[in-house]
Amino acid sequence: xxxxxxxxxxxxxxxxxxxxxxxxxxxxxxxxxxxxxxxxxxxxxxxxxxxxxxxxxxxxxxxxxxxxxxxxxxxxxxxxxxxxxxxxxxxxxxxxxxxxxxxxxxxxxxxxxxxxxxxxxxxxxxxxxxxxxxxxxxxxxxxxxxxxxxxxxxxxxxxxxxxxxxxxxxxxxxxxxxxxxxxxxxxxxxxxxxxxxxxxxxxxxxxxxxxxxxxxxxxxxxxxxxxxxxxxxxxxxxxxxxxxxxxxxxxxxxxxxxxxxxxxxxxxxxxxxxxxx
Amino acid sequence: xxxxxxxxxxxxxxxxxxxxxxxxxxxxxxxxxxxxxxxxxxxxxxxxxxxxxxxxxxxxxxxxxxxxxxxxxxxxxxxxxxxxxxxxxxxxxxxxxxxxxxxxxxxxxxxxxxxxxxxxxxxxxxxxxxxxxxxxxxxxxxxxxxxxxxxxxxxxxxxxxxxxxxxxxxxxxxxxxxxxxxxxxxxxxxxxxxxxxxxxxxxxxxxxxxxxxxxxxxxxxxxxxxxxxxxxxxxxxxxxxxxxxxxxxxxxxxxxxxxxxxxxxxxxxxxxxxxxxxxxxxxxxxxxxx
Ligand SMILES: NC(=O)c1ccc[n+]([C@@H]2O[C@H](COP(=O)([O-])OP(=O)(O)OC[C@H]3O[C@@H](n4cnc5c(N)ncnc54)[C@H](O)[C@@H]3O)[C@@H](O)[C@H]2O)c1
Ligand SMILES: NC(=O)c1ccc[n+]([C@@H]2O[C@H](COP(=O)([O-])OP(=O)(O)OC[C@H]3O[C@@H](n4cnc5c(N)ncnc54)[C@H](O)[C@@H]3O)[C@@H](O)[C@H]2O)c1
Numbered sequence: 001x002x003x004x005x006x007x008x009x010x011x012x013x014x015x016x017x018x019x020x021x022x023x024x025x026x027x028x029x030x031x032x033x034x035x036x037x038x039x040x041x042x043x044x045x046x047x048x049x050x051x052x053x054x055x056x057x058x059x060x061x062x063x064x065x066x067x068x069x070x071x072x073x074x075x076x077x078x079x080x081x082x083x084x085x086x087x088x089x090x091x092x093x094x095x096x097x098x099x100x101x102x103x104x105x106x107x108x109x110x111x112x113x114x115x116x117x118x119x120x121x122x123x124x125x126x127x128x129x130x131x132x133x134x135x136x137x138x139x140x141x142x143x144x145x146x147x148x149x150x151x152x153x154x155x156x157x158x159x160x161x162x163x164x165x166x167x168x169x170x171x172x173x174x175x176x177x178x179x180x181x182x183x184x185x186x187x188x189x190x191x192x193x194x195x196x197x198x199x200x201x202x203x204x205x206x207x208x209x210x211x212x213x214x215x216x217x218x219x220x221x222x223x224x225x226x227x228x229x230x231x232x233x234x235x236x237x238x239x240x241x242x243x244x245x246x247x248x249x250x251x252x253x254x255x256x257x258x259x260x261x262x263x264x265x266x267x268x269x270x271x272x273x274x275x276x277x
Numbered sequence: 278x279x280x281x282x283x284x285x286x287x288x289x290x291x292x293x294x295x296x297x298x299x300x301x302x303x304x305x306x307x308x309x310x311x312x313x314x315x316x317x318x319x320x321x322x323x324x325x326x327x328x329x330x331x332x333x334x335x336x337x338x339x340x341x342x343x344x345x346x347x348x349x350x351x352x353x354x355x356x357x358x359x360x361x362x363x364x365x366x367x368x369x370x371x372x373x374x375x376x377x378x379x380x381x382x383x384x385x386x387x388x389x390x391x392x393x394x395x396x397x398x399x400x401x402x403x404x405x406x407x408x409x410x411x412x413x414x415x416x417x418x419x420x421x422x423x424x425x426x427x428x429x430x431x432x433x434x435x436x437x438x439x440x441x442x443x444x445x446x447x448x449x450x451x452x453x454x455x456x457x458x459x460x461x462x463x464x465x466x467x468x469x470x471x472x473x474x475x476x477x478x479x480x481x482x483x484x485x486x487x488x489x490x491x492x493x494x495x496x497x498x499x500x501x502x503x504x505x506x507x508x509x510x511x512x513x514x515x516x517x518x519x520x521x522x523x524x525x526x527x528x529x530x531x532x533x534x535x536x537x538x539x540x541x542x543x544x545x546x547x548x549x550x551x552x553x554x555x556x557x558x559x560x561x562x563x564x565x566x567x
Contacts, residue, residue: 180566183528183563183566184528184563187528187529187530187562187563188528188530192529199552237477238473238474238477238478238554238555239477239480239482239552239554240477240478241552243552244552247551247552250549250550251549251550251553253549254544254549254550259540259541259543259544260540260541260544261537262489262529262533262534262537262560262561262562263541263558263559263560263561264528264529264562264563265528265559265563265566266558266559266563266566266567267566267567268553268556268558269553269555269556270552270553271552271553272477272552272554273473273474273477273482273554273555273556276470276473276555276556276557277556277557277567
């Protein structure tokens with residue numbers, strides 16, 4: 001069922017929207033009337049994703065941008081303003097699980113700490129730095145940060161995704177704290193800032209996680225990455241199923257709508273109940 | 278842009294307001310006034326039939342008539358959530374009238390026993406009444422609809438907790454008088470977590486909305502107490518003192534309205550939230566964060 005909806009004309013910048021969750025968020029918001037600036041490090045992927053939205057009768061444009069660079073984000077915000085005139089909604093989604101080669105390592109390296117901190121934390125800060133002044137001038141705006149339920153407090157005797165996951169989880173906890181603090185800073189300017197914490201989704205990111213587990217756990221050697229993913233879902237999700245990028249998009253759609261105008265500084269898990277807050 | 282009554286002037290909503298809950302059936306407890314009435318109104322505007330269940334028959338009916346008079350489907354049912362038979366009968370009446378219950382909103386709650394305007398400390402009655410309405414009443418309400426929802430293989434339960442049920446922080450944790458209430462609301466959140474796990478295999482989601490502060494009878498009682506026993510500004514009316522406090526202590530600088538809580542309930546009750554269960558969401562202008 002396609003919901004006919006009303007984010008009429010909201011100019012929305014989504015980072016990391018060339019594939020995976022970011023692409024799902026862009027799809028749902030555009031179906032609900034938003035105009036999408038599809039941004040990604042991979043400019044070609046952004047083009048393909050924006051073309052697909054336009055082909056489906058929506059309005060979108062592609063922008064290459066690297067969130068790890070403040071200059072690149074400043075240029076991105078300027079380019080989007082040039083194209084669409086304003087930015088109503090910012091979705092910081094671009095993220096990485098670790099540094100290249102992650103899927104073959106059993107333990108984290110300095111490079112993993114740098115990559116996750118650089119993209120998942122500083123990348124979000126850079127993007128907000130570039131867009132928030134414009135929102136402040138207009139005294140209106142909605143920011144949603146894509147964190148992870150892995151950024152919530154762990155529970156039980158085993159780290160669900162192993163030790164290698166530590167830098168990523170720490171970076172996502174930082175995203176949640178950043179969301180709290182940015183919300184306080186921007187509340188007087190009528191800007192809401194919230195986080196969505198996805199659970200487990202079959203995107204290239206989780207494919208890398210599954211490959212990593214396959215490489216590091218002999219008991220998993222005979223399984224395909226997709227089977228490893230499904231086992232993790234069955235193990236941990238009360239609702240018993242994986243989430244999809246569209247599920248994350250629907251939560252974002254709620255948080256950026258006026259239905260959520262009194263909600264700020266909160267982090268909402270969309271994870272079939274696997275972690276509860 | 279939607280033409281539904283109450284739609285936003287700028288037409289921006291997460292979903293078409295007339296379709297978000299079209300043809301759903303909701304039962305809302307404590308819905309004759311305050312937050313419950315705001316929730317019932319939003320759910321009705323978004324297409325749901327609503328059973329208004331509150332202590333007084335007259336108040337329940339007149340709230341339902343208010344919705345019917347603007348074209349919605351609603352009935353009022355005298356219900357005491359502390360009494361299992363009473364809430365079970367309300368569920369049956371709702372099924373008789375509308376065919377099923379898709380959505381339960383357990384909203385009925387109390388802040389303290391009577392006489393709270395004058396007391397400085399809690400008494401045993403406060404513990405009893407907050408436990409029996411806020412905790413056991415929420416449990417009874419769920420138990421009354423669970424067999425029906427399990428049989429249908431779907432359902433949405435939304436509990437109205439409070440951000441007061443979250444961990445306190447800093448020195449301004451409120452007066453001792455509020456402790457039984459906060460403890461009961463922490464209980465509602467934990468109940469939400471536990472029930473969500475139990476009901477997930479049946480495709481029933483269970484979530485909580487944690488309101489911040491709203492000018493309802495409940496908040497008026499709390500701030501009247503503060504003013505009477507000290508702690509509230511004596512030179513301002515109770516209402517003005519509350520407004521000032523909201524400006525000073527809430528990041529967004531204002532209290533919430535019953536409709537704001539209704540919007541969050543509508544989201545959890547909608548298809549959009551099918552992957553969300555066991556969560557508690559603060560709707561409180563950022564006054565506490567989780
Ligand atoms: N997949 C999951 O199960 C899951 C769970 C919880 C949270 N998340 C989070 O959701 C977000 C999206 O994840 P995904 O699964 O879609 O991942 P993905 O790897 O499939 O997609 C990430 C996208 O971000 C882009 N990107 C990476 N670095 C960038 C940079 N420096 N600048 C701009 N763009 C950059 C990539 O090119 C890619 O298109 C991430 O923040 C991730 O941490 C994912
Ligand atoms: N007002 C606030 O600031 C605030 C903040 C956080 C949470 N809440 C919660 O929201 C809910 C509604 O609060 P409100 O402010 O609208 O309060 P209210 O006192 O205005 O309304 C509560 C309603 O519940 C009904 N009720 C009480 N006991 C009942 C019972 N045993 N059976 C059936 N109905 C019963 C009352 O008759 C009344 O109509 C409560 O659970 C409350 O704890 C309120």
